[in-house]
Amino acid sequence: MTAPVIELDRVTKAYPGGVTALDDVSLRVDYGEFVAIVGPSGSGKSTMLHLIGTLDRPSSGEIRIDGYDVALLSDRQLSALRARRIGFVFQHFHLAAGRDIVTNVGDGLLYAGVPEKERTQLAEAALVRVGLGDRLTHRPHQLSGGERQRVAVARAVVGDPILLLADEPTGNLDTASGAGVIDLLSELHEAGTTILVITHDREIAAGLPRQVPMRDGRVV
C-alpha cells in the first residue's frame, strides 16, 4: 500500500489570541484524488490548506506530505518540499503585473533551480496546456479574470507537482469563468494530479468526487 499524499493526524492549530482554527482534525488524501474542502467562512479551511502546504506549522498533531513528517524537516527542507512537490493557486491570482505570462509561469520554477531557457520552454508548454497558447506575450492586465486564473494554474503545475492546492480559485470569477477553471482542474486531475480545492460554492463542490465538510475547525 502506498502512503497517502496528505495525512493529518489529530492536528490542532491555535493562533495567538486564543482562536482554535483547527481542532483535532484527521484527514487522509490518496494519490490521484480530487477533494473539495467545503464550509462556511471561518471554519478553518484556509488554515488547513496552509498547514498542508507547509506554509505554517501545527500547534499539535502530525502532518505527513508525500510521506515526509513535516515536523522533522527544517525550514529549508520545507521550502524544497514546497518548491518541488506542491503547486498553489489563490483566489486573487497573485500574478506579477507588467511581466508577460510566460515569465509569470516560468517564475514558478525559480526555486527549483531550473535554468532560464528551460523555464521558458516549460512555461510555454504549461500555458498551451491551460489553453493560452495564443496569449504568450500578454501581460496579466490584458487578460480576463478567468484567463488570469488559468495563468496561475499553469504556474502551479509547471514544475509537475504531486499536489495542487487551490484556495477559492473561483471566488473572484463569474460563474462561466469559474466553471472553466474547475474544468481545467478536472483535466489535470484526469491526467494524474492530486488536487485539493477550497470552495464555499456548494454547486462546484457537489460536482467533485469527494467533499470534506468543515465547521468550527472540525471535519464534520
Ligand code: ADP
Ligand atoms: P476559512 O478559510 O474557513 O474562512 P480560516 O482558516 O481563515 O477559515 O480561519 C479560521 C479561524 O481562525 C477564524 O476564526 C479566523 O478568524 C482565525 N484566524 C485565521 N488566521 C488567523 C491568524 N493568522 N491569526 C489569528 N486568527 C486567525
